[in-house]
Amino acid sequence: MDQKGKQYLKGRLLLILVVMVMVVVSACSNGANGSGNKGNGNKAGQESQAPSDNGGAEKDPYEGLPKKISISTFDRGQVSSDEGTYEDNRWVKWIREQSGIDVSIVPVPRNQAQDALNVLFASGGAPDLVWEYDRAYIGKLVTQGVIQPIGEYIEKYSTSYKKYLEEHPELLPYLTFDGEIYAVSAERPLFAVANHGVWIRQDWLDELKLDQPTTVEELIAVAKAFKERYPDSTPIVGHTTSDIYSAIYGAMNFQWYLEDGKMQYGATLDRFADVIGLEKQLYELGLVDKEYLTDSNNQRASQLWTTGKAGIYLGQWGRGSNDIMIKDMLSNVPTANPVPLEMVASQYGKYGAYQEAPPNIFVAFNKDMKNPKAAIEYLDWLIDGGWYPLVNGEEGVHYEKVNDVPKQLDSDKFNKEVLYAGEYAVVRDQVTKAEDLLALAPDDEQSQRIAKLNMTSLEIAMKNEFRRDIPYQPSFDKINEIRSTLDTFIRETRATAVTQGSKYTGQWALEEIRKEWERLGGKEADELAQKWYEENKASF
Structure with missing residues (x-):
C-alpha cells in the first residue's frame, strides 16, 4: 500500500475509534444519571447537538433564560418627584409591558457619566448595556476588556437592527474596533448633529x-x-x-x-x-x-x-x-x-x-451580561418603533399628528411627563427637518417664540x-x-x-x-x- 493509502486508512480508523468512544461515554452517562441532562451527561448532550452534516442545530445557550437586562442612562435631573425616579416611572413600566423585556435602569450623573461607569465596571456592578455619545470612551472599554464584540449576536438574533445597519452601512466604521463590531448606534437627525x-x-x-x-x-x-x-x-x-x-x-x-x-x-x-x-x-x-x-x-x-x-x-x-x-x-x-x-x-x-459625528448614541454590551439575546431583542423593539412614544409621548395626550409631524399639545405637560423618557430611546430611526421645529411646538405664543429661536439657533449652530x-x-x-x-x-x-x-x-x-x-x-x-x-x- 502506498503512503497516501496508509494515511487514508489511518484516518478512517481514528474516526471509527472516536465514534466508538463517544457512544460508550453517552451510554455510561445516561446509565449513571438516568438522563443526558445531569452531571457529565449534560455536557455530552450539548456536544451531541453541535452542527452536523445531517442538519442538526446547536442548542441556543440563551433559550429559556429570563428576558431580563439592565441599561445605563444619563441622570439630567429631569424626573419630577410625582413622576417617580429614572429607575421607576410610567415609561419604565411601559417599556417592560410593550417590549416583553424586564428592563432595569441604572442612572449615572450626566456630567460625570464616564467616571461613574468606570466605578461600576471596577466594582463588577456595571449594567448589561452601557451607552455614551463618545466613541473614544467605547474604545477605552474595548481596551479594558469589559465589553464584548456583538457582530455575531446581531447576525444571529437581530432582524430589525440588522436591516437598519444594512441600510446605513456608513455607520459600520464607527461601530468597529479591532476589526469587530462592539456597539450599536443609529444615525443622528440634523438637530442632534448640532x-x-x-x-x-x-x-x-x-x-x-x-x-x-x-x-x-x-x-x-x-x-x-x-x-x-x-x-x-x-x-x-x-x-x-x-x-x-x-x-x-x-x-x-x-x-x-x-x-x-x-x-x-x-x-x-x-x-x-x-x-x-x-x-x-x-x-x-x-x-x-x-x-x-x-x-x-x-x-x-x-x-x-x-x-x-x-x-x-x-x-x-x-x-x-x-x-x-x-x-x-x-x-x-x-x-x-x-x-x-x-x-x-x-x-x-x-x-x-x-457638532456630533453621524452616529448618535453608542450602546455596548457588558462582557458579563447573562442574556445578550434579550438585549438584541430589546434594541430591535426600540428601532422598530418603541423609541417613538419615548421621544414624543402618547398621541392625543402629548402630541397630535400634523403632516406626519408629532406636534406637542402642551409644552409644560410634555416637559414634565415625557422629556426625561427620551433618555431611554437609545436607538431610534428618527428623521426631522429644521422646518419641523415649528410644527413640533405647541401653538401658544411662547412655545412658538422658542421654536423660532431654535430654528435660527440650529441654522447658526451649523453655519460654521x-x-x-x-x-x-x-x-x-x-x-x-x-x-x-x-x-x-x-x-x-x-x-x-x-x-x-x-x-x-x-x-x-x-x-x-x-x-x-x-x-x-x-x-x-x-x-x-x-x-x-x-x-x-x-x-x-
Missing part, C-alpha cells in the same frame, strides 16, 4: 448699544461692558464652557488633529495654551462664576441664567433643557430677549461649536463647521491607556492654571500636559496614530 451653542441677552446689547461680538476680543469687551452695567451679574455662565473655549481655537483636548500632515493630540497643540489662557483671563477679570469648575450638575449656571443674572450662556444650541431654561427666564424676566450667538473667531479662524480633521478618532490600547490617566491630569492642570494666580499661565499648563503626555508614552501614541492615519486616510 450640539453646543451660545446664547446672549440681546436686550442687554441693545441697552448698551453694542453689536453682537464676532471675535474673542469683542466677546471679552462685551462681557466687561455687561459687568460694568450690571455689577451684580455674572456675564458668562454655562455647562459647556471649557468645550466652547476649545472649539473657538480648534483644539479639543480629547481629539486628534492633522498638523501639516502629522497627527497630534489636541491637548498638546500650541493653541491649547490659548484655550486655557482665555479661560484664565475671563476668570481673573471676574467675567465668569468663580464656582463654575465645581458646578457639576449645572444648577448654579442654570439659576444665574434663568433669573436674569447672566448675559451670555455657553450650553446647547436648543431644545430639551435649553427650552426649559429660556421659558423660565421669560417667566422670571419678561423683558429678557435671549438669542443665539454665532461662534466668535480667534487668530486661527472661525470654527463651529461642537466644527473642526474635526478626521471623521472619527483612532482607538487602540496605548492611546486609551494614556487617556485614562491624562484626562484627569488635564482637568486638574487646567483648574490650577485658571484659578491659582499669575504664576500659572496657559503656556505653563501646556508644558505640564506635554510632560505628562511624554511620561505616559505619548511618543509611541503619536507614532501609532500616524500609522493608523496613513492606513485609513483613503477611506475618509
Whole structure:
C-alpha cells in the first residue's frame, strides 16, 4: 500500500475509534444519571447537538433564560418627584409591558457619566448595556476588556437592527474596533448633529448699544461692558464652557488633529495654551462664576441664567433643557430677549461649536451580561418603533399628528411627563427637518417664540463647521491607556492654571500636559496614530 493509502486508512480508523468512544461515554452517562441532562451527561448532550452534516442545530445557550437586562442612562435631573425616579416611572413600566423585556435602569450623573461607569465596571456592578455619545470612551472599554464584540449576536438574533445597519452601512466604521463590531448606534437627525451653542441677552446689547461680538476680543469687551452695567451679574455662565473655549481655537483636548500632515493630540497643540489662557483671563477679570469648575450638575449656571443674572450662556444650541431654561427666564424676566450667538473667531479662524459625528448614541454590551439575546431583542423593539412614544409621548395626550409631524399639545405637560423618557430611546430611526421645529411646538405664543429661536439657533449652530480633521478618532490600547490617566491630569492642570494666580499661565499648563503626555508614552501614541492615519486616510 502506498503512503497516501496508509494515511487514508489511518484516518478512517481514528474516526471509527472516536465514534466508538463517544457512544460508550453517552451510554455510561445516561446509565449513571438516568438522563443526558445531569452531571457529565449534560455536557455530552450539548456536544451531541453541535452542527452536523445531517442538519442538526446547536442548542441556543440563551433559550429559556429570563428576558431580563439592565441599561445605563444619563441622570439630567429631569424626573419630577410625582413622576417617580429614572429607575421607576410610567415609561419604565411601559417599556417592560410593550417590549416583553424586564428592563432595569441604572442612572449615572450626566456630567460625570464616564467616571461613574468606570466605578461600576471596577466594582463588577456595571449594567448589561452601557451607552455614551463618545466613541473614544467605547474604545477605552474595548481596551479594558469589559465589553464584548456583538457582530455575531446581531447576525444571529437581530432582524430589525440588522436591516437598519444594512441600510446605513456608513455607520459600520464607527461601530468597529479591532476589526469587530462592539456597539450599536443609529444615525443622528440634523438637530442632534448640532450640539453646543451660545446664547446672549440681546436686550442687554441693545441697552448698551453694542453689536453682537464676532471675535474673542469683542466677546471679552462685551462681557466687561455687561459687568460694568450690571455689577451684580455674572456675564458668562454655562455647562459647556471649557468645550466652547476649545472649539473657538480648534483644539479639543480629547481629539486628534492633522498638523501639516502629522497627527497630534489636541491637548498638546500650541493653541491649547490659548484655550486655557482665555479661560484664565475671563476668570481673573471676574467675567465668569468663580464656582463654575465645581458646578457639576449645572444648577448654579442654570439659576444665574434663568433669573436674569447672566448675559451670555455657553450650553446647547436648543431644545430639551435649553427650552426649559429660556421659558423660565421669560417667566422670571419678561423683558429678557435671549438669542443665539454665532461662534466668535480667534487668530486661527472661525470654527463651529461642537457638532456630533453621524452616529448618535453608542450602546455596548457588558462582557458579563447573562442574556445578550434579550438585549438584541430589546434594541430591535426600540428601532422598530418603541423609541417613538419615548421621544414624543402618547398621541392625543402629548402630541397630535400634523403632516406626519408629532406636534406637542402642551409644552409644560410634555416637559414634565415625557422629556426625561427620551433618555431611554437609545436607538431610534428618527428623521426631522429644521422646518419641523415649528410644527413640533405647541401653538401658544411662547412655545412658538422658542421654536423660532431654535430654528435660527440650529441654522447658526451649523453655519460654521466644527473642526474635526478626521471623521472619527483612532482607538487602540496605548492611546486609551494614556487617556485614562491624562484626562484627569488635564482637568486638574487646567483648574490650577485658571484659578491659582499669575504664576500659572496657559503656556505653563501646556508644558505640564506635554510632560505628562511624554511620561505616559505619548511618543509611541503619536507614532501609532500616524500609522493608523496613513492606513485609513483613503477611506475618509
